[in-house]
Amino acid sequence: xxxKRVLPINRDAAAGILFIAIGIFxxxxxxxxxxxxxxxxxxxxxxxxxxILVVLLGLIILxxxxxxxxxxxxxxxxxxxxxxxxxxILAFAAMVNYIGLFVSIITLVLLSRFAAKPFNAGRTLxxxxxxxxxxxxxxxxxxxxxxxxxxxxxx
Amino acid sequence: MIDGLILGFxxxxxxxxxxxxxxxxxxxxxxxxxxGLGPVATIAMLMPLxxxxxxxxxMIMLAGIYYGAQYGGSTTAILVNLPGxxxxxxxxxxxxxxxxxxxxxxxxxxAAVGSFIAGTIATLFIAVLSPTLALLALQFGAPEYxxxxxxxxxxxxxxxxxxxxxxxxxxxxxxxxxxVGMDVSSGAQRFTLSFGELNDGLSFVSIAMGMFGIAExxxxxxxxxxTAFVNFNMRSVYASLKRLPExxxxxxxxxxxxxxxxxxxxxxxxxxxFAAYTTEKKLSKNPSLxxxxxxxxxxxxxxxxxxxxxTSFIPxxxxxxxxxxxxxxxxxxxxxxxxxxxxxxxxxxxxxxxGIIASMWIGNLMLLVINLPLVGLWARLIAVPYRALxxxxxxxxxxxxxxxxxxxxxxxxxxxxxxxxxxFNMLGCEMAxxxxxxxxxxxxxxxxxRSLLISRGDMVVFLVRPISAVLLVASFFVxxxxxxxxxxxxxxxxxxx
Numbered sequence: 001x002x003x004k005r006v007l008p009i010n011r012d013a014a015a016g017i018l019f020i021a022i023g024i025f026x027x028x029x030x031x032x033x034x035x036x037x038x039x040x041x042x043x044x045x046x047x048x049x050x051x052i053l054v055v056l057l058g059l060i061i062l063x064x065x066x067x068x069x070x071x072x073x074x075x076x077x078x079x080x081x082x083x084x085x086x087x088x089i090l091a092f093a094a095m096v097n098y099i100g101l102f103v104s105i106i107t108l109v110l111l112s113r114f115a116a117k118p119f120n121a122g123r124t125l126x127x128x129x130x131x132x133x134x135x136x137x138x139x140x141x142x143x144x145x146x147x148x149x150x151x152x153x154x155x
Numbered sequence: 156m157i158d159g160l161i162l163g164f165x166x167x168x169x170x171x172x173x174x175x176x177x178x179x180x181x182x183x184x185x186x187x188x189x190x191g192l193g194p195v196a197t198i199a200m201l202m203p204l205x206x207x208x209x210x211x212x213x214m215i216m217l218a219g220i221y222y223g224a225q226y227g228g229s230t231t232a233i234l235v236n237l238p239g240x241x242x243x244x245x246x247x248x249x250x251x252x253x254x255x256x257x258x259x260x261x262x263x264x265x266a267a268v269g270s271f272i273a274g275t276i277a278t279l280f281i282a283v284l285s286p287t288l289a290l291l292a293l294q295f296g297a298p299e300y301x302x303x304x305x306x307x308x309x310x311x312x313x314x315x316x317x318x319x320x321x322x323x324x325x326x327x328x329x330x331x332x333x334x335v336g337m338d339v340s341s342g343a344q345r346f347t348l349s350f351g352e353l354n355d356g357l358s359f360v361s362i363a364m365g366m367f368g369i370a371e372x373x374x375x376x377x378x379x380x381x382t383a384f385v386n387f388n389m390r391s392v393y394a395s396l397k398r399l400p401e402x403x404x405x406x407x408x409x410x411x412x413x414x415x416x417x418x419x420x421x422x423x424x425x426x427x428x429f430a431a432y433t434t435e436k437k438l439s440k441n442p443s444l445x446x447x448x449x450x451x452x453x454x455x456x457x458x459x460x461x462x463x464x465x466t467s468f469i470p471x472x473x474x475x476x477x478x479x480x481x482x483x484x485x486x487x488x489x490x491x492x493x494x495x496x497x498x499x500x501x502x503x504x505x506x507x508x509x510g511i512i513a514s515m516w517i518g519n520l521m522l523l524v525i526n527l528p529l530v531g532l533w534a535r536l537i538a539v540p541y542r543a544l545x546x547x548x549x550x551x552x553x554x555x556x557x558x559x560x561x562x563x564x565x566x567x568x569x570x571x572x573x574x575x576x577x578x579f580n581m582l583g584c585e586m587a588x589x590x591x592x593x594x595x596x597x598x599x600x601x602x603x604x605r606s607l608l609i610s611r612g613d614m615v616v617f618l619v620r621p622i623s624a625v626l627l628v629a630s631f632f633v634x635x636x637x638x639x640x641x642x643x644x645x646x647x648x649x650x651x652x
Contacts (some may be wrong), residue, residue: 005459009584010248011581011583012318012321012582012583014582015321015324015582015583015584018323018578018582019324019328020525022328024332026313026331026346029345030345031248033343033345034341034343037609037612038607038612038613038614039607039608039612040612041340041607042341043338043340043341043345044345045344045348046334046600046603046604047331047334047345049416050327050330050331050334051331053327054327054328054331054425057195057320057323057327058324060320061320061321061324064320074398074581076581078377081372081373081376081377082184082373082574082577085369085372085373085376085549086573086574089369089549089569089570089573090570091552091565091568092553092566093553093557093563093564093566093567093570096557096563097269097563100553102463105550105618107352108549108550108553109546109549109550112545112546112549113542113546114544114547115376115545116376116541116543119555124546125545127543127547128546129557131546131547131550135551139203139554139558143203143206143207143582144207145203145206145554145558146561147557147558147561
C-alpha cells in the first residue's frame with residue numbers, strides 16, 4: 001500500500017497564495033479587455049471585480065493562516081497514480097481521432113493500470129479488449145455516437 | 156396540479172420512459188453500492204447516452220441515477236460498514252451494528268421502505284410546491300435573478316461542510332472559469348489563452364468529470380480498503396416487513412427534515428441524513444443506545460437522504476438554479492438538449508416538467524419492488540477489486556467527455572481539472588461550490604449587466620426592488636451568521652464528516 005507523506009507546509013497558507021495567484025492572473029488578463037463604466041460595462045468589468053474579490057479572499061485566508069496557525073499539514077500521496085492516469089488520458093486523447101476507439105481504449109486501460117500494483121499483463125489486456133468491444137458496440141453501434149472505431153485504412 | 160400530474164404520468168408510463176427509468180435507477184443502485192464512484196461522475200459519464208434520446212427520457216434516466224444511488228449506498232453501509240455514497244455515512248453507524256447483531260434483513264427492509272415512503276411524500280411535495288414557485292419566479296426580473304443567485308451561492312457555502320472562506324473563494328474562481336470564452340455582449344474572446352477551442356467556453360462536463368471523476372480515482376488509489384461481509388438471507392428481509400410499523404414515526408420525521416433541507420441550496424442528500432440522525436438522537440429517550448444498532452438510526456437518515464435528493468430538484472426545475480453539483484449537471488444536460496432551464500420550463504414544456512416529477516415516484520416504486528429482492532446481487536458488486544474497476548471507470552469518463560463535442564481538447568481540459576482538483580483537495584478546498592458557480596457564472600454576469608442597464612448604471616437597483624433587496628439582505632445575514640462563533644461551531648458539528 002502506498003503511504004501518505006506529510007509536507008510541513010501550512011495548508012491554509014498555501015491555499016491563500018494559490019487564490020491570490022489565480023486572482024492576479026485573471027485580474028491582469030481582464031485589464032487587457034475594455035473595463036468600461038457601470039452604465040457601459042466592457043467585457044473586462046465583471047471579471048476584474050471578481051479577480052479583486054479572489055485576491056482579497058486569498059489575502060484574508062493567508063493572513064488568518066499566519067496569525068492563527070492551525071496545523072493542517074499537507075498530506076501527499078504517491079505521484080504514481082496521478083502520473084499514470086494523466087498520461088493514459090493524454091494518450092487516449094491524442095490517439096482517438098487517428099487510430100480509432102478500439103486501440104485507444106486498450107492503450108488507455110494498459111497505461112492506467114500502471115497506477116496500482118499488482119500489475120498483471122494478461123488480465124489487463126483482457127480487460128482492455130473486453131472494454132474496447134463493449135464500448136464500441138454500446139456507444140458507436142447502439143447509441144450512434146460518431147467516433148471512428150478502427151483506423152481508416154484508405155478503403 | 157392534478158392535470159399536470161396526469162399529463163406527467165401519461166408521459167412517464169410510456170414504454171421508453173419506463174425503460175430508461177429502470178435503467179437509471181439500476182445504474183444508480185450499482186454506483187451507490189460501489190464506493191469511490193459517486194453520482195456526479197456517473198451522470199457526467201452517462202450524459203452522452205442521453206444525447207440521442209428525447210429530453211424527457213434522458214432526464215428521467217439521469218434523475219434515476221441520483222436517487223437510485225441513495226438506495227444503493229445504504230446497502231453497503233449496512234452489510235460491510237462501507238458507505239457507498241457520502242449520504243449513507245450515518246447509516247453505517249447503526250446499520251452495520253444491526254447487521255452484526257443478525258438483523259441485516261430488518262435493516263435493509265427499513266432502509267428500502269423508509270426511502271420509498273420518503274420518496275412518495277417528497278414527490279407529492281414537489282408537485283405541490285413547484286408550480287407555485289415557478290409562477291412566482293416568472294415575475295422575476297434581472298436584478299431579482301442576480302440577487303437570488305448570490306443568495307443561492309452563499310447559502311450553498313453555509314450549508315455544506317468545509318472552510319467558509321476557502322469555499323467563498325472557490326465560488327468566485329468558479330464564476331471566473333465560467334466566464335471563459337466569448338463574451339455575449341461584446342464578442343470579445345476572454346481568457347482563452349489563444350486556444351480557439353475555448354471560444355465556446357470551458358466544457359462544463361470536462362470540469363465536473365475532472366474534478367469529481369478523475370480526481371476521485373487519484374484519491375482512491377492512494378488508500379484502498381479491503382472489505383468484510385456480513386451474511387444475511389433474503390427471507391429475513393421479508394420476515395421483518397411486519398415489524399416496520401414501529402419505525403414509521405422516525406421515517407416521517409426524517410422525511411420532513413429531508414424535504415425541507417433538500418430545497419435549500421447546498422442541501423440535498425448528505426446534509427439531510429446528518430441532520431436527521433442528530434435530531435433522532437436528540438428526540439430519543441435513550442440516546443446512548445444510538446450507534447449500537449437502533450432501527451430509528453437507520454430509518455430517519457435513510458428517509459431524509461432520499462427525500463432530500465428528490466426535493467433538491469425543486470430549485471432546478473422551477474428556478475433553473477442548481478443546489479448541488481448533481482443538479483448543476485442536470486442543468487448542463489438540459490442546455491445540451493436545447494432547453495434553457497428556468498421557470499418557463501413548466502409552461503413551455505409541461506410534459507417534460509411533469510414527466511420528470513411523475514417518473515420519480517415510479518422510480519421509487521421500481522427501486523422498492525425490483526431492487527430490494529436483488530439486494531444480495533448488488534452487495535456482491537463490492538467484491539470487485541478497485542484495481543479492476545478503475546480502468547473501466549476511466550474508459551467511460553473519457554468516452555463521456557469526448558463525445559460531448561467529439562473533441563480531444565475536452566479531454567485535455569479534463570486532465571487539467573483533475574490535477575487542479577487533486578491540488579484543491581490537498582489544500583482542503585471544497586469543489587462543489589466551484590462547480591455550481593461555473594454553471595451560474597455566465598448567467599450571473601448577464602443578469603448583473605442587464606440590471607445595471609435598466610437602472611442606467613445605478614447600483615442601488617439591487618436594493619430598491621423589494622424582492623431583490625430581501626434576497627440580498629438574506630444573503631448578508633447568512634454571511635454574518637456563519638461568521639458568528641457560536642453558529643460556526645454548531646455548523647462544524649452538523650456538517651462534520
